[in-house]
Amino acid sequence: MSAALNVVRLERLSPDERRRCLTRTESDLGPYLEKVVPIIAAVAEEGDEAVARFTRQFDKAPVTADRLAATPEDFIRARKALAPEVAEAIAFAAANITKFHQDQKPEEMWLHEISPGAFAGDRISAIPSVACYVPRGKGSFPSSVMMTCIPAKVAGVEKIAVVTPPSPDGNIDDATLVAAEAAGVTHVYKCGGAQAVAAVAHGTATIPRCAKIVGPGSPWVVAAKRLVADLIDTGTPAGPSEAIIFADGTVDGRLCALDLLIEAEHGADSSAWLVTADPEVADAAAKALPQFFKEMSPERVAYAEAVLKGPQGGIMLCPDAKSAIAFINDYAPEHLQIMSREPMAWLGSFKHAGEILLGEYTPSTLGNFVLGPNHVLPTGGWAKTASALSVFDFMKRTSIGHVTRMGYDALARQARIIARYEGFDAHANAVSELRRKFLKN
Missing domain, CATH: 3.40.50.1980 (Nitrogenase molybdenum iron protein domain)
Known part of the structure; x- marks a missing residue:
């Protein structure tokens, strides 16, 4: 050998x-956490100016605070410039990724009879917004655009933003823009690294604050996600x-x-x-x-x-x-x-x-x-408890309960026993004879 x-x-x-x-490599984030703290603080205080400054510093790209967002003209240019076979491959991939995640999508609501006259279930609905992080440092990854944006679209998320480092010329990669368009997303921003994570966690004048961020990234990104986890759902650990x-x-x-x-x-x-x-x-x-x-x-x-x-x-x-x-x-x-x-x-x-x-x-x-299937996957050993990115990451469950008159008595008696044992008087009173005084026949 x-x-x-x-x-x-x-x-x-x-x-x-x-x-x-x-x-x-992400097992020891200590050195990264220390360096990321001032980046997050600067973005929180200065907004777009800090995002642009760090983009110039780390990505060596001539980006200014007033040109962080991709324009309609950028999408037109990308479509014209991209080789036809690449555009065709993106369309092929998008169709398969969409089909997989459509098949994965759960029914909007289920309600089962748990006991006679008592029903319980879940209502499934989309989260309000998400930022899809698309790395670039060692290449450009239109596949990551599709893998993050398409399941969000299928899930029904209304506001989807893509954050990705620009090319050295200050533009967004052509295939990245075409892939975003294939996924039905037009809000794409020229920023990556810790500053992008901070931007979508805090929000700036240009970049919207989002409820969640998904997508793979470097240890810098992983460290930044850890530090803003009280502001934004940081999703599946993907290093x-x-x-x-x-x-x-x-x-x-x-x-x-x-x-x-x-x-x-x-x-x-x-x-x-x-x-x-x-x-x-x-x-x-x-x-x-x-x-x-x-x-x-x-x-x-x-x-x-x-x-x-x-x-x-x-x-x-x-x-x-x-x-x-x-x-x-x-x-x-x-x-x-x-x-x-x-x-x-x-x-x-x-x-x-x-x-x-x-x-x-x-x-x-x-x-x-x-x-x-999605290529945004748990890393660093998190596969023991976490799953591949999916439509479920862009949806939330709301528990639904409905008890009829027929089902009430049996549940009330058992609930009253537990409430009294745990010392909750109001809980017990709400399912006692007091309730019957106010119920219409």
Whole structure:
């Protein structure tokens, strides 16, 4: 195996070394939190001026406070400038993503008879507004526009804003604008990082205050979300990309290496592991990686090498499948790909993952862009308790109850007993004989 690649044997790791393999870059936000505090404070006090200043400082883009919003002319320019095949691919992806989330959408209300004459259920309604954060630092991501905006539209959110860092020329990426238009969104703003999070949390003269913010981002974004969580719902924890490929002995290790690079190329802050109990798969993957690097740009190779040679990625060779599965369940990856000729045989073993992609024909590329399920997924181990972004993230449930005269007596008697036991006099009185005096026959 390549000495340049991080190759780990699970059984040789100490408990501390195993824990280090489970960590991600957002696990330690301390340095970022300290730097983000003054950014949030400045945006809260100065509004658009601070947003523009930080955009010039961090994104090196000539943005001014009076030009933060995309104009109708920007959308027209983007449509004309974007290559037709890219526009066609965006339309294809948008259709699949829309179909998936429409199928996911729950009924607007349900009401079931809990006991004779007593009914309870939920009414489902959209949240009032949301900011969709679309990162840009290591590339432009129209797919993230669709993955955040489309389910919000399907859910029925009335006010949707996109915040995204501008290009070095001060404009918004063409594909990003076309994707926003495909999602039915026209409010797009030239700001990213902590200043964008602060802007939608506090609101500025140009950028609206929103009820929620969704979308993946850097540790700067994750830190900012944590600091404004008392002002805005910060949604599913979504930090730098991470993936685990689990492979049994039925697949070609070179295919595993090909797919291992998908999330590794996102950036040096990503995490990517090939986890297998098969030495031949591990060896074939390690030997294939240099060949695949030749098919990538130097920038993406640098990112992937930083991940696969560092503490947050590489190949993990396990003594058996049981230990491999245990490690993966402890890791709770954002993306999990089961590389096997019979992936369904393994599916039940994995308990925690943002998404699970099955088999040799389902690389993350398809899930990230066109398959339909959402690619905004919980990172940093949050897949143990959180889910993929969905229409449910843009909706809220209101409990509904209705008790008829026929159902009242049975419920009132039991509720009165509990109310008295807990010492709530008014609770008990409201379901006592006192109530009967005021009820019409």
